[in-house]
Amino acid sequence: MAQSDTVDRILDAAEELFAERGFSETSLRMITSKAKVNLAAVNYHFGSKNALIHAVFARFLTPFSATLEDAFDDLEARCDGEPPTLNQTLWALTESAVRMPQRNEKGISIFMRLLGLAYTQSQGHLRKFLEQEYSQPFSRFMRLLKEATPQLSAVDRYWRIQFMLGATAFTMSSSDALQDILQNKLGVETTVQEIAARLVPFLAAGMQAEDTMLVPPPHKTSVA
Amino acid sequence: MAQSDTVDRILDAAEELFAERGFSETSLRMITSKAKVNLAAVNYHFGSKNALIHAVFARFLTPFSATLEDAFDDLEARCDGEPPTLNQTLWALTESAVRMPQRNEKGISIFMRLLGLAYTQSQGHLRKFLEQEYSQPFSRFMRLLKEATPQLSAVDRYWRIQFMLGATAFTMSSSDALQDILQNKLGVETTVQEIAARLVPFLAAGMQAEDTMLVPPPHKTSVA
């Protein structure tokens, strides 16, 4: 056991419980009892519950953002001046996520759910933490998206990026429950990789949809 | 004030606070003090906090599901045997939502955010409540989607529906914050109707994307 694995045990338990139940709904007592660790250990090692939440994100996000930067470097190098296509950009992102070394078989889906929760639950401190710690790869991704969709107006692109984020965060954030339902109803086993493989074409098609027409025409109410 | 507007004042305050902060993060004391009502009134009129949450949803969802059924009736009548197109189905849904009588100007976006939270926060009781109270219009919408996309496999269709739900719930759920950003960065005013007008084409294009290829081909790692 070398020094002390208490810190990792806490992080593991917290990660899993946060993903299952959300942040506010998970108490330190649940975490410490799942981790088989004394209650005070959290405040001793991390300082506060919020700091623990940040640490859970940092443990995954820091190596991930490095991997992602590499993937983007690779991609831009291969494209040699030409801006990467939308598909290439989206794939670079998902591949980076899937290739991360994972603590266990459901590591990625747990973390996707956490990211979804981070965006969804208002938790101001988390949002601030993520924005100021990981703004660089995020901005770079945004720039790539912009260069890959020059035909879109700024406003259209802005909203469609939100739609993409939403579809991704939402799907991944409820993927456990959804996978349960899907297994029961259709008898299909689905991995995160397969979900991503379905998601990317959906997003790419949405991004490249015909230009938005602001007056919704394809509808004829009451009057035939 | 006629009989008692206490119930409505509580519902108004709860709706707004839940949307802003989530369910667990909103206490009964916040609600009752915003509603200028005694703390005990919630338990007196609703029985429990969970029952209050259900009531908030029911107040919007019950008339909405009726409106939606009418819209679907209309649509199917106009199509006369032929299954409605995907665009028609999506527009029937969004038009129904937008046309609901609204308590105030942000009524719809508040409620969209609530629906997103309902799906995202695990809150088992809420999910059960929604499923068993409003399964009928939901199933009908699913059937219409199925008939409008006969080319999709059941699994593909299932996931793409989840993507649609995600993009919608997520976008609407953070639309207030997003609209603020958008106004500052791009100087554009955007209404819920306009967001919907951008969202529907995005969703329709995603739903009708080329068939999913499960082995992601458009990527060439390391090897040129």
Added chain:
DNA sequence: CTGCCGGTCAAACGTATGTTTCAAACAGAC
């Protein structure tokens, strides 16, 4: 052995929560 120090532990602290209680205020019927 002594002294120290990072880590663990049980227990307690203060606060906030959802819920309950019971008396007071109110409305309408007789």
Added chain:
DNA sequence: GTCTGTTTGAAACATACGTTTGACCGGCAG
């Protein structure tokens, strides 16, 4: 006015939470 059932009010209840405390343990340098 009096009675009756409903609604409000202030206060208390029990519980759960995040955090803090201070005693204790174990290894290691002097």
